[in-house]
Amino acid sequence: MIRRLFVVLLLFGLAMVFSGLMAGYSPDEVLNLSARYYAEHTAQDIGAANIVTAIIVTFRGLDTLGEVTVLFLTAAIVGLVLSHGRREGRGSGRELPPAGELLTTGTRLLVPLILLLGAYVFVNGHLTPGGGFQGGAILASAILLLLLTDPLRRISHRLITAIESTAGLVFVGIGLLGIVLAGGFLDNRILPIGSLGELFSAGAIPIIYSFIGLKVGAEFSSMLAHLSETEDL
Amino acid sequence: MTLLIAMSLLLSITIVAAALLAIRGSQSLAISILAAGLVSLLASVQFLLLAAPDVAMTEAAIGSGLTTFLFFFVLGRVRGGEHD
Amino acid sequence: MFATLLLFWLMLMGRITADVLIVGVIVSLAIALLFPSGLSFFTEFRATPAAFVAGLRYYGLFFKELVKSNLKLAAIVLSPSLPIKPGIVKVRTRLKSRMGRLMLANSISLTPGTLTVEMDGEWLYVHWVSVGSTDVEGATAEIVAGFERYLEVIYG
Amino acid sequence: MTLILDLLGAILLVGGTVFLLSGGIGLVRMPDAYNRIQAGTKATTLGTLLVLAGVACLRPDWGLKLLLIGLFLLFTNPLSSQVLARAAHRVGVKQAPQTVIDRLEEDLGEKS
Amino acid sequence: MAYIAMTTGFVLILIGLYGALTNRNILRMIVAFTVANTGVNLVMVAVGYLHGRTAPILDAAVPVAEAVERIIDPVPQALVLTAIVIGVGVTALMLAYAYKLYESKRTLDISAFKDLKW
Amino acid sequence: MVDLLIYLAATIAGVAFLLALWRFMAGPTAADRIIAFDSLTIVSITGIALAALAEGRGIYLDVALVYALLSFLGVIVVARYIERGF
Numbered sequence: 001m002i003r004r005l006f007v008v009l010l011l012f013g014l015a016m017v018f019s020g021l022m023a024g025y026s027p028d029e030v031l032n033l034s035a036r037y038y039a040e041h042t043a044q045d046i047g048a049a050n051i052v053t054a055i056i057v058t059f060r061g062l063d064t065l066g067e068v069t070v071l072f073l074t075a076a077i078v079g080l081v082l083s084h085g086r087r088e089g090r091g092s093g094r095e096l097p098p099a100g101e102l103l104t105t106g107t108r109l110l111v112p113l114i115l116l117l118g119a120y121v122f123v124n125g126h127l128t129p130g131g132g133f134q135g136g137a138i139l140a141s142a143i144l145l146l147l148l149t150d151p152l153r154r155i156s157h158r159l160i161t162a163i164e165s166t167a168g169l170v171f172v173g174i175g176l177l178g179i180v181l182a183g184g185f186l187d188n189r190i191l192p193i194g195s196l197g198e199l200f201s202a203g204a205i206p207i208i209y210s211f212i213g214l215k216v217g218a219e220f221s222s223m224l225a226h227l228s229e230t231e232d233l
Numbered sequence: 234m235t236l237l238i239a240m241s242l243l244l245s246i247t248i249v250a251a252a253l254l255a256i257r258g259s260q261s262l263a264i265s266i267l268a269a270g271l272v273s274l275l276a277s278v279q280f281l282l283l284a285a286p287d288v289a290m291t292e293a294a295i296g297s298g299l300t301t302f303l304f305f306f307v308l309g310r311v312r313g314g315e316h317d
Numbered sequence: 318m319f320a321t322l323l324l325f326w327l328m329l330m331g332r333i334t335a336d337v338l339i340v341g342v343i344v345s346l347a348i349a350l351l352f353p354s355g356l357s358f359f360t361e362f363r364a365t366p367a368a369f370v371a372g373l374r375y376y377g378l379f380f381k382e383l384v385k386s387n388l389k390l391a392a393i394v395l396s397p398s399l400p401i402k403p404g405i406v407k408v409r410t411r412l413k414s415r416m417g418r419l420m421l422a423n424s425i426s427l428t429p430g431t432l433t434v435e436m437d438g439e440w441l442y443v444h445w446v447s448v449g450s451t452d453v454e455g456a457t458a459e460i461v462a463g464f465e466r467y468l469e470v471i472y473g
Numbered sequence: 474m475t476l477i478l479d480l481l482g483a484i485l486l487v488g489g490t491v492f493l494l495s496g497g498i499g500l501v502r503m504p505d506a507y508n509r510i511q512a513g514t515k516a517t518t519l520g521t522l523l524v525l526a527g528v529a530c531l532r533p534d535w536g537l538k539l540l541l542i543g544l545f546l547l548f549t550n551p552l553s554s555q556v557l558a559r560a561a562h563r564v565g566v567k568q569a570p571q572t573v574i575d576r577l578e579e580d581l582g583e584k585s
Numbered sequence: 586m587a588y589i590a591m592t593t594g595f596v597l598i599l600i601g602l603y604g605a606l607t608n609r610n611i612l613r614m615i616v617a618f619t620v621a622n623t624g625v626n627l628v629m630v631a632v633g634y635l636h637g638r639t640a641p642i643l644d645a646a647v648p649v650a651e652a653v654e655r656i657i658d659p660v661p662q663a664l665v666l667t668a669i670v671i672g673v674g675v676t677a678l679m680l681a682y683a684y685k686l687y688e689s690k691r692t693l694d695i696s697a698f699k700d701l702k703w
Numbered sequence: 704m705v706d707l708l709i710y711l712a713a714t715i716a717g718v719a720f721l722l723a724l725w726r727f728m729a730g731p732t733a734a735d736r737i738i739a740f741d742s743l744t745i746v747s748i749t750g751i752a753l754a755a756l757a758e759g760r761g762i763y764l765d766v767a768l769v770y771a772l773l774s775f776l777g778v779i780v781v782a783r784y785i786e787r788g789f
Binding site: 236243251263267268270281282284293308 | 750760770773780
């Protein structure tokens with residue numbers, strides 16, 4: 001009881017801080033300096049229609065490299081934690097109910113379409129909302145649908161690892177090409193910028209984002225596959 | 234504009250109600266997880282109304298979709314621990 | 318399958334130019350190679366003129382049924398006494414192809430009032446909000462026959 | 474011409490949302506899970522399709538993407554409701570007292 | 586509208602923290618963390634919102650020349666995008682640890698894990 | 704006239720949303736709640752379409768596509784979970 005009182009007091013203090021923040025907040029009328037810079041220069045310098053994508057892939061490209069690395073580490077640690085101590089020889093504890101004819105047929109029809117949707121999302125990252133991370137999540141959803149329909153299916157870890165490491169290498173390789181051919185690491189101007197709104201525009205952004213999408217999709221898929229291969233307790 | 238503000242208000246009320254359902258300890262864990270997924274989902278509509286379609290898509294696909302699915306995977310494995 | 322994927326890609330992009338086509342071909346080819354067993358709307362589709370006509374008439378019947386029975390369901394829901402008589406009945410289908418069965422089950426599920434619960438070979442178990450007839454033949458005639466006539470021509 | 478199209482679109486919008494509303498009322502009033510699945514998914518599917526058609530009438534240049542969303546919904550929604558009804562029946566969710574017949578239960582009983 | 590979203594975000598943070606601090610089940614604590622996470626994201630996006638402006642994507646509706654006058658601040662959106670992706674990574678990690686803890690003690694109650702408490 | 708009808712449509716959709724929310728809060732079984740979740744997602748698609756109409760941005764519709772996918776996958780995941788079939 002004392003503990004709960006303490007918690008409530010703590011939250012009350014936090015609420016005071018938050019309300020102070022709210023009271024002191026006055027919304028801007030115009031864009032601040034950095035946002036104005038991005039709004040003015042993105043279209044000419046980068047050539048991407050989606051300014052958020054431009055910020056993520058080029059202006060703050062190193063952040064994204066770090067983010068992808070963190071995700072890779074997370075997937076690796078999840079795999080390590082869950083595979084350690086797996087007992088051999090003991091099957092899954094219960095009868096796995098089959099998925100039913102309709103769901104099986106529907107899955108075989110839908111999985112290619114979902115993969116296509118994911119590819120659309122990350123190829124068009126510089127024109128429409130979306131990009132590598134969202135597209136990768138959609139790809140992982142397709143893998144999830146496969147896992148759900150056929151619980152005994154084993155996703156090939158070797159394929160996932162191969163896709164993941166290849167995509168990572170290409171990502172870093174394009175970044176290094178930027179040093180050689182253009183202004184610096186992860187500079188997108190190694191390819192012609194093109195005209196705003198075309199699919200082949202914004203230099204290397206579509207390529208970089210496609211490989212980020214493949215990498216993120218492979219990482220999420222490996223997390224899901226590891227979790228689904230754990231045993232019942 | 235009033236349309237968007239009214240939608241935003243409705244969403245806010247719904248989000249808070251779903252969050253309260255999510256943390257209440259008296260119902261089954263699956264319902265908690267589902268309610269947390271609903272919080273993320275409606276928050277992503279809120280992001281869309283705040284003119285952030287990129288964030289809305291990320292939250293819908295990753296925050297609401299994948300997180301909920303991961304929770305259900307783990308919950309399926311630890312059925313004995315559902316009750317405190 | 319490749320053709321279906323490419324068609325969907327073009328619909329997603331909403332325009333046909335050279336670059337869109339190139340990327341679309343690459344993506345569709347990759348997915349088609351990755352899932353050689355994947356289905357598409359055109360698998361087991363009989364490309365005869367009769368099938369096209371039947372397809373059009375099927376969609377006509379489908380949308381008519383959809384609107385009609387939705388109105389009926391709305392009337393049920395809005396009436397104060399809630400006049401429902403639910404039950405699960407058993408019907409049989411003559412369709413052999415998987416796509417045809419999937420389309421049939423989806424059509425049954427989408428027309429309100431009926432909902433496919435389980436499918437076991439040629440037997441379909443259908444949940445029905447207001448049961449009309451409980452024996453197999455009567456229920457088959459009422460639920461399945463209309464759609465089946467066209468789907469049989471389309472998918473065989 | 475565009476005025477007629479706009480008006481048609483707006484009417485379709487209202488009609489679609491009326492179906493959504495009937496789905497919502499059905500969700501609240503129906504007595505058991507199966508009937509709620511019936512009312513919930515199908516009325517909302519038709520309602521959303523009508524809304525998308527209405528938006529397509531108001532903005533014809535968005536037509537293809539709206540058509541795609543509609544197709545996707547039309548295909549996935551009955552499938553998911555079927556899977557859900559099957560799962561509910563497998564774990565033995567109770568049916569309403571008005572239920573007159575359950576052939577699936579009878580057949581499952583014979584087999585085991 | 587920014588105020589509405591910001592209030593919602595702060596309330597979500599408080600609710601999530603309360604749930605994380607009072608529940609004893611590990612999975613429930615993780616659920617509460619995700620709720621708080623959503624709240625933080627909501628606050629950050631709301632800070633970047635400017636009244637009456639639209640999304641920072643240039644197309645036919647927002648030509649390049651008017652961009653400075655019409656779009657909202659894109660920087661918080663980019664940050665939140667990163668935060669969401671990292672959030673799901675953290676959640677996956679916590680879930681994997683929860684699974685291992687359950688494997689060792691066959692319970693998810695936090696008070697059963699006292700090995701490091703002295 | 705058209706604007707008025709759009710406002711009317713939004714109001715009706717809001718009422719439907721609240722009804723589905725009530726079922727989500729109250730629903731006795733997990734199946735009831737997940738069906739309410741599905742309905743809420745689908746009504747949200749309508750909301751997204753209306754928001755895109757109000758702001759005049761066609762690109763918002765991409766998000767609706769992801770929602771359609773999500774409503775399907777969420778129901779499948781929970782259905783397989785209550786079937787004890789992972």
